[in-house]
């Protein structure tokens with residue numbers, strides 16, 4: 001008898017069979033079943049005309065979602081930060097000055113990535129829970145003369161949405177480009193890339209687009225494309241006569257080299273990476289779902305969900321975090337009441353109700369919960385179920401509140417325009 005291999009797990013751990021959790025945190029959220037179905041479709045070779053046809057369809061589907069006519073609208077393979085990193089490493093060379101509009105954890109992430117690139121980093125900051133006033137950004141642009149201004153649209157760490165109207169014009173007048181991370185708002189709040197004058201905007205699927213994480217939609221203006229192609233240094237082995245190298249410094253990453261990624265998504269189909277077929281199917285279905293619903297209806301549904309969640313939390317006697325005037329519609333921060341153990345409530349929500357709500361980072365850690373209603377989960381019944389469950393958990397922990405008040409207030413707020 002041969003001996004069992006000691007390295008082989010005895011039962012192969014069993015089939016994947018996760019619990020059916022309702023994900024009401026700041027993302028990821030439950031993927032729409034149509035997205036999951038699309039992702040189980042057969043694979044294709046990356047140069048199969050059906051596959052390149054799907055790639056072209058994805059480009060067309062994401063233009064209205066980004067609010068742009070940009071030719072270069074496509075996907076970067078990887079989670080949302082793959083899109084961020086591709087944008088920053090392709091636009092910024094070591095020594096370039098970049099101004100970061102910083103009002104939360106993800107503004108700090110921009111500085112972290114830029115630090116690794118070797119950029120000279122300037123910041124214009126707001127305390128967590130506020131946004132940066134446009135005149136402060138204008139003054140910082142004048143003071144620092146950056147090559148790029150980089151900002152988050154909605155920062156899930158603080159639940160604040162930075163106003164962006166007019167920012168592109170300010171940047172361009174000063175000779176700077178504008179980058180926007182819209183990971184947390186794409187699909188839920190309006191993106192107006194062309195109206196804002198943003199040069200690169202990136203997103204992710206796992207929040208308001210109602211897909212899994214792993215693909216980063218991106219749009220790139222012609223102005224930014226020019227800067228990127230000036231840095232084109234196609235890797236040896238896939239060079240093409242018609243793709244001349246640029247005079248600018250080589251982009252400091254191969255995987256995130258947008259010049260090569262754009263050449264791959266162009267008619268030239270330069271063989272850079274192997275496109276993540278399954279993720280592309282998912283991203284395509286996310287976009288079809290959104291455009292089928294209609295942009296206005298989609299934004300109105302997220303706004304109703306945010307309004308209902310906020311009204312319900314307040315009716316429970318809780319205090320909502322941050323500046324009301326700049327709240328994201330799809331995620332709400334709420335203070336953990338005095339005397340209540342935040343993690344005990346999150347555990348009870350998960351174990352008794354199969355509902356996940358979010359914890360917080362940095363200075364807000366242990367102080368607030370973050371409760372989302374995004375994409376497939378921006379639905380009235382899911383908001384009501386979550387509020388009801390939270391009310392029940394709080395009462396069991398001894399927090400006095402009026403039973404039923406949250407659901408009543410949320411139902412009323414949902415239908416208020």
Ligand SMILES: Cc1ncc(COP(=O)(O)O)c(C=O)c1O
Nearest residue numbers: 079080081106155156183184204
């Ligand atoms: C505003 C923002 N940017 C970037 C990210 C990072 O996304 P990912 O984890 O998909 O890389 C997140 C994730 O929560 C986010 O909320």
